[in-house]
Amino acid sequence: MLAFIVTTMFAFVAYLALTAGSGDILGLWSMEEIVAGIFLSVLVGAISRNYLCRSRNYRMLNPIRWLLFIAYLIGPFFIAMARANLDVAYRVITGKIRPGIVKIDPDLKTDFGVTFLANSITLTPGTLSVDVDEENNLYVHWINIPEGDEKMAVAPIEKVCSSFPKWARRVAE
Amino acid sequence: MLVDYVIWIFLGIGLTFNTLGVIGLLRFPDVYTRLHAATKATTFGSIFTSLAVVVLSFWKYLAVQYTAGLSMGVHTIIAIMCLLLTNPVGAHAIARAAHRSGVKPKVAVVDRLEEVGK
Numbered sequence: 684m685l686a687f688i689v690t691t692m693f694a695f696v697a698y699l700a701l702t703a704g705s706g707d708i709l710g711l712w713s714m715e716e717i718v719a720g721i722f723l724s725v726l727v728g729a730i731s732r733n734y735l736c737r738s739r740n741y742r743m744l745n746p747i748r749w750l751l752f753i754a755y756l757i758g759p760f761f762i763a764m765a766r767a768n769l770d771v772a773y774r775v776i777t778g779k780i781r782p783g784i785v786k787i788d789p790d791l792k793t794d795f796g797v798t799f800l801a802n803s804i805t806l807t808p809g810t811l812s813v814d815v816d817e818e819n820n821l822y823v824h825w826i827n828i829p830e831g832d833e834k835m836a837v838a839p840i841e842k843v844c845s846s847f848p849k850w851a852r853r854v855a856e
Numbered sequence: 857m858l859v860d861y862v863i864w865i866f867l868g869i870g871l872t873f874n875t876l877g878v879i880g881l882l883r884f885p886d887v888y889t890r891l892h893a894a895t896k897a898t899t900f901g902s903i904f905t906s907l908a909v910v911v912l913s914f915w916k917y918l919a920v921q922y923t924a925g926l927s928m929g930v931h932t933i934i935a936i937m938c939l940l941l942t943n944p945v946g947a948h949a950i951a952r953a954a955h956r957s958g959v960k961p962k963v964a965v966v967d968r969l970e971e972v973g974k
Contacts, residue, residue: 703930711926768873768900771893775880782889782961805944806899811892812944813951824888824951824961 686736689744691728693735695720742856752854759846763807770809774826783828784813788820789848796855797821803847859915863908870904873897886962887954895947899939906936 698720705713742748774780791797797819801812804823814822880893913929916922 700930700934703927705927764896764900767896768876771880771896772873772876775876775883775893775897778883780884780889782886784888784955784961801948802941802944805895805947806940807896809892811888811895811951812948813888813955824892826889826892 686732687728690732690735691724694724694727698724748854751850755850755854759850760803760807763803763847767807767809774809780826781828782824782826784822784824785828786820786822788818789851791819791848791851791856793856796851799855800847800851803851807847859911863912866904866908866911870901870906870908873901873904875901877901887959888951888961891947891951895943899943902939903936906932906939910936 698716699712702716702720703711705711705716708714708717789797789800791800797815801815801821804810804812804821809826811824811826812821813824816822874897877893877897880897881890884890884893909932910929913925913932916925917929
């Protein structure tokens, strides 16, 4: 039942976002759109409740996690992304690269946490996640490995992705 | 108008990074380093060109009550969110598929993934 309610609310919010600006209720929506939205989201919730909430774990409903996620997006993530792009720009112009694939052990347990970290790694300085194994170790393509770090079996996590594993743990686990 | 300058600056930043992404795609030696240029630079550049659209449409909505501007702005924000989600996932899929089908990094000082023999 909770899965059905969550999926319906999610679909309804998405519908409202897509139809904003259609009428006068709260200055944003028309009556027709709201009625159609409720009808369609109940339908979507009934059909797809077992896909959105497959793990039956509702920890992501906690609003503190959403606030942390937004804080992460506009704070450390955006700064790291801007730095990543200046870094790529520098390497495109000078051609100084020393690439390789290293292994890191972020010590995360849930699928969502690993997805979160892998996407963050791809969008931030000089790193691109390539593969993941059963113990949730990530294989990361690193465009500029510092001298000496290629000899370690597990690369130092602070150098690869600074504080992201901590944020991933806070938001997703 | 100040808003016009903000839009021009956003478009400038976006186009600069998209151009750098294209140059990187041509300059880098193998598929993995090319993906660096293709994902990071183009995501960042496209976010800024989209932000220019968001600023323009919200400004039109607030200044001259142009309601279609609101829906355009919200749709562009949703597009940015989808871009942030799908671009790294696509890059990850391409990199993994390339490695599994035997395309090894051309200039690499270390390759831990090859050592575990996947």
